[in-house]
Amino acid sequence: MPRTDRPADQRVVVTGWGMVTPMGGTVDATWAGCVEGRSAIREFAHWNARGLPCRIGGEVDDALLPPDDLGFVAPATRPHRLLLAAGRQAAAAADLASVARRDRVAVIVGGHAGCPAPSDIARTVRHLDERGRLDIAGLAAEAGYVDRHFHLRRCDHAPAVLAHDLDARGGVLAIVSACAASAQAIGEATRLLREGRADAVVAGGVDSHVNFAGFIGFVLLGALVKRYASPEKASRPFDRRRSGFVMSEGAAVVVLETLASARARGRRVLGEVLGYGDSADGFRITDVHPEGEGARLAMTRAMADAGVTPDEIEYVNAHGTSTPTNDPGETLAIKRALGDARARQVPVSSNKSMIGHTIGAAGAVEAVMTWKGIAEGVLLPTINYETPDPKCDLDYVPNTARRVAHGVALSNSFGFGGQNACLCLGAAPSDS
Amino acid sequence: MAAVVATAAEAVTGLGLGLAATLAALREGRTAVAPVTGFDASAFGVDSAARVVALSPAAAADGPTRVVTPHGALLELVARAAHDQANLGMMPRETIALMIGLGMVDSPTADLEAAVAASRDDAGAFDLARFFQGGFRAIHPHWPLRMLNNVVVGQLAADLDVRGDNLVLAAGADAGARAFAEAREALVSGAALAAIVAGVSETFGPAALLRAQLRGEPGLVLGEGAAAVVLETEASVKARGVIPVGRLTGAAAGFEASEIAPGPTAAARERAVRDALAEAGRRPDDVVLLLVEGDAVEEADARRALFGRRTDVAVVAPAVALGRLTSGGPAVASALALAMLATGAAPSTARGTPRPLRKGGVAVVLASGSAGGAAALVWEGVP
Numbered sequence: 028m029p030r031t032d033r034p035a036d037q038r039v040v041v042t043g044w045g046m047v048t049p050m051g052g053t054v055d056a057t058w059a060g061c062v063e064g065r066s067a068i069r070e071f072a073h074w075n076a077r078g079l080p081c082r083i084g085g086e087v088d089d090a091l092l093p094p095d096d097l098g099f100v101a102p103a104t105r106p107h108r109l110l111l112a113a114g115r116q117a118a119a120a121a122d123l124a125s126v127a128r129r130d131r132v133a134v135i136v137g138g139h140a141g142c143p144a145p146s147d148i149a150r151t152v153r154h155l156d157e158r159g160r161l162d163i164a165g166l167a168a169e170a171g172y173v174d175r176h177f178h179l180r181r182c183d184h185a186p187a188v189l190a191h192d193l194d195a196r197g198g199v200l201a202i203v204s205a206c207a208a209s210a211q212a213i214g215e216a217t218r219l220l221r222e223g224r225a226d227a228v229v230a231g232g233v234d235s236h237v238n239f240a241g242f243i244g245f246v247l248l249g250a251l252v253k254r255y256a257s258p259e260k261a262s263r264p265f266d267r268r269r270s271g272f273v274m275s276e277g278a279a280v281v282v283l284e285t286l287a288s289a290r291a292r293g294r295r296v297l298g299e300v301l302g303y304g305d306s307a308d309g310f311r312i313t314d315v316h317p318e319g320e321g322a323r324l325a326m327t328r329a330m331a332d333a334g335v336t337p338d339e340i341e342y343v344n345a346h347g348t349s350t351p352t353n354d355p356g357e358t359l360a361i362k363r364a365l366g367d368a369r370a371r372q373v374p375v376s377s378n379k380s381m382i383g384h385t386i387g388a389a390g391a392v393e394a395v396m397t398w399k400g401i402a403e404g405v406l407l408p409t410i411n412y413e414t415p416d417p418k419c420d421l422d423y424v425p426n427t428a429r430r431v432a433h434g435v436a437l438s439n440s441f442g443f444g445g446q447n448a449c450l451c452l453g454a455a456p457s458d459s
Numbered sequence: 460m461a462a463v464v465a466t467a468a469e470a471v472t473g474l475g476l477g478l479a480a481t482l483a484a485l486r487e488g489r490t491a492v493a494p495v496t497g498f499d500a501s502a503f504g505v506d507s508a509a510r511v512v513a514l515s516p517a518a519a520a521d522g523p524t525r526v527v528t529p530h531g532a533l534l535e536l537v538a539r540a541a542h543d544q545a546n547l548g549m550m551p552r553e554t555i556a557l558m559i560g561l562g563m564v565d566s567p568t569a570d571l572e573a574a575v576a577a578s579r580d581d582a583g584a585f586d587l588a589r590f591f592q593g594g595f596r597a598i599h600p601h602w603p604l605r606m607l608n609n610v611v612v613g614q615l616a617a618d619l620d621v622r623g624d625n626l627v628l629a630a631g632a633d634a635g636a637r638a639f640a641e642a643r644e645a646l647v648s649g650a651a652l653a654a655i656v657a658g659v660s661e662t663f664g665p666a667a668l669l670r671a672q673l674r675g676e677p678g679l680v681l682g683e684g685a686a687a688v689v690l691e692t693e694a695s696v697k698a699r700g701v702i703p704v705g706r707l708t709g710a711a712a713g714f715e716a717s718e719i720a721p722g723p724t725a726a727a728r729e730r731a732v733r734d735a736l737a738e739a740g741r742r743p744d745d746v747v748l749l750l751v752e753g754d755a756v757e758e759a760d761a762r763r764a765l766f767g768r769r770t771d772v773a774v775v776a777p778a779v780a781l782g783r784l785t786s787g788g789p790a791v792a793s794a795l796a797l798a799m800l801a802t803g804a805a806p807s808t809a810r811g812t813p814r815p816l817r818k819g820g821v822a823v824v825l826a827s828g829s830a831g832g833a834a835a836l837v838w839e840g841v842p
Binding site: 221 | 622624633641644834
C-alpha cells in the first residue's frame with residue numbers, strides 16, 4: 028500500500044492547479060481536448076517557419092494570456108505571461124492568498140527562459156562587421172536590445188515575477204534540467220513540505236521555444252519531427268513511423284501543501300504526491316542509455332519513496348516523446364522497473380501525442396493530467412498509434428481514452444542531457 | 460533538520476587553481492581583477508573582470524571530458540577534485556547525488572558567425588530570410604548544446620559516472636546556495652548517501668557584461684570561478700571512515716523584491732540568515748564569520764539588523780578580489796568558510812592582518828540573486 032500511514036503533516040497534496048497549453052487556457056480545457064483524443068498541433072501561425080525542415084508545433088492562443096505590460100516588468104516575455112496565467116489559476120483555486128505566513132510560501136519552477144525574436148536577431152546582426160564579428164559597443168549603444176536580452180535569458184526571472192505577483196516570500200527556485208525540470212520542481216517541493224520548511228509551495232513549469240531561435244537549436248540537434256502527413260498526425264509516440272518530437276509551448280502550476288495544512292484550511296484536495304525519484308543517466312549527453320538505466324532508477328526511486336510495489340502501479344504517464352530513441356528506451360525502462368510481466372499489464376500513454384512537447388513545462392502538465400485521470404477514472408490515449416513497433420510492445424492506450432478506475436500512477440520526465448525524474452501520484456485521500 | 464557533514468572542498472578562482480591557493484592569495488591581499496582582454500570592453504561601465512587565466516578551457520575541452528563550455532571546464536575541474544578528495548570512487552554510483560548552481564548560459568555569438576557570413580545578400584548585407592532558409596545550418600554544431608543549461612551537468616555526471624539524485628539550479632547566487640540546501644534534503648530523506656554540491660559562475664563574455672550593466676550595478680565586477688563541496692550523512696562518514704572538514708547545520712531562503720531587479724530587500728536577506736541560524740540551533744551571537752556578496756545597501760542593512768555594531772564578526776566579501784561569481788559564489792564562499800574555520804582565521808578584505816576567529820563559532824554564507832531571492836547557509840567547523 029502507498030504510505031498512507033504517514034502522518035498528515037508528511038503527506039503532500041495538491042489544492043490548486045492551473046494550465047495553459049495549445050489545447051486550451053485551463054486544466055479542464057486541456058483535459059477535455061485530450062479525452063476526445065484531439066491534436067493541438069498545427070502549422071505555425073505566429074511566425075513564419077518557411078525554410079525550416081519542420082514547420083509545425085503547438086502554440087498557445089495569445090488571447091488566453093495576460094498582457095505584455097505587467098506593470099512591474101515590461102515588456103513581459105512569453106514565458107512570463109504563460110507562467111502568470113497558469114500560476115494565477117492555481118493560486119486562486121487553492122485560495123493561496125489566505126495562507127497567513129507569506130514567508131513560508133515558496134515558488135519552484137522548471138523552465139529555460141525566453142528566446143530572441145527575429146527582431147532581436149536582426150538588431151544583433153546589424154552590428155556584425157564584414158567578417159561576422161560582433162561590434163559589442165555598437166550593440167550596447169543601441170537602446171532596447173540589451174534590456175530585452177536581459178529579461179529573455181534569465182531562467183529565474185519568470186519564477187521571480189510569479190512570486191512577486193502572488194506575494195510568495197519563501198524563496199524562489201529555478202530548475203533548468205530540460206524536460207525533467209518541472210517534474211523535479213514538484214518533487215523538490217514535496218521534499219520541502221515534508222521537512223516542514225514551507226507551508227505551501229507553488230510548483231510547476233513553463234517553456235516557450237516555438238519561435239525562430241528556440242526552434243533552430245532543436246532543428247540542429249535533429250530531435251524534431253522530420254516526416255509527417257499532417258500536423259495532427261506528426262506526434263506519434265511508440266508508433267513505428269514516429270520520426271521525432273513536436274515542439275509546443277505552455278505552462279502548468281500546482282499549489283502543494285501538506286494534508287494537515289489542507290484540512291486546516293478547509294481546502295479541497297485534488298490529488299497526492301506519493302513519491303519522487305530522480306537520477307542522472309551518467310551516460311552520454313546526446314543519447315539515452317541503451318537499457319534505460321537512468322529512467323529505471325528514477326521510477327524505482329519514486330516507487331520506493333511512495334512505499335508502493337510495481338504491482339500497485341496502475342498507469343504510467345510516459346515521457347513518450349515520439350523520438351526514435353526515447354520510446355523504445357522508455358519501454359525497456361518501464362519493463363525493468365515494473366518487471367516484464369507487470370509492465371505488460373499496466374496501461375502506458377503519452378499526452379505529447381496530443382499536446383506536443385512543452386519541454387520544461389511537460390512534467391507539470393503531465394502530472395496534472397495524471398491526477399485528473401485518477402480523479403475522473405479515465406486513461407488518456409496515445410493518439411496516432413497506427414503501426415506497432417516491435418521494440419515498443421506495451422499497452423499504450425491507443426487512440427481512444429479508456430474509462431478505468433485507478434489510484435496510483437507514475438509520471439515520467441526525462442531531460443535531454445541525462446536528467447531523469449519520476450513522480451508517483453495518487454488520488455485525493457478519501458477523508459480529505 | 461539533521462546536519463550533514465562536509466568531507467571535501469575544492470575551488471578554482473581567478474586567484475588560483477585550488478582552494479589553498481585562493482585562500483593564500485586572499486591572505487596576501489591580492490586581487491584577480493584585471494582589464495578584460497580578448498574583446499573590446501570599453502563600451503561597458505566596467506572593463507575589468509576577475510577571470511581564471513591560469514586554466515585554458517580549450518585544453519580542458521581537448522581532454523577526455525569533452526566539455527563544451529568554459530564554465531563547464533571549471534565545474535568539471537572542481538567536482539572531480541572534490542570527488543577524489545572525498546574518495547567517492549568506491550561508493551555505489553547511484554547513491555551519489557549531483558547538485559549544481561549554474562551561472563547564466565548565453566548564446567555564444569561566435570558560434571553564429573559562419574551562419575551570418577553564409578546569409579549575406581549580393582550586396583553583402585545580412586539577409587534574415589537567407590539565414591532561416593539555410594544559412595542557419597552553418598551554425599557551430601556545439602551551439603545548441605552550449606545553449607542548454609543542463610548539458611554541462613549531464614556531461615559531468617557521465618564523466619564522474621554518478622547516477623544519483625541530481626538538480627541544476629539557475630542563475631543567481633541564491634541558486635548556488637539553494638543547491639546546498641537541496642543536497643542536504645536529498646541526504647536527510649535517504650535519496651542519496653553523498654552529494655557533490657558545486658557552483659559555477661556564468662559564462663564570461665560581452666553578454667555577461669551587458670547584463671551586469673543592466674542590473675543597475677554599473678560598478679559590478681564579474682568573476683569566473685567554481686567550487687565543489689562533498690556532503691554526506693553522519694552515518695555515511697562513519698561507515699566510510701573519512702575525515703570531516705566541517706558541517707552544514709542550517710540553510711534557509713527568502714524572497715522579496717521592491718523591484719524585480721537588482722536584488723532582494725534587506726528584510727529577505729535578514730530573514731534568510733535568521734531562519735538558517737534557527738535551524739542550526741544558533742543565534743546571531745554565535746556567528747564569527749560572515750561571507751557576503753558585498754552587493755548592495757540592502758545587504759549592509761541586513762547585516763546591521765542582525766549584528767548591530769558588533770566588531771567580533773569577521774565580514775569577508777570574496778567578490779572584492781574574485782569578482783561576482785553569481786551561482787558559483789556560495790560554493791566558493793562555503794569552501795573558503797570551511798578552510799577559514801579550520802585554520803581559525805579570516806583574511807581581511809581591506810588587506811589588513813588576518814583576523815582570528817572565536818572557537819566554537821559558526822560561519823554564515825549570505826547569497827543574493829538579482830531577481831529578488833536571498834539564501835543563507837550555516838557552516839560549522841570540526842571540533
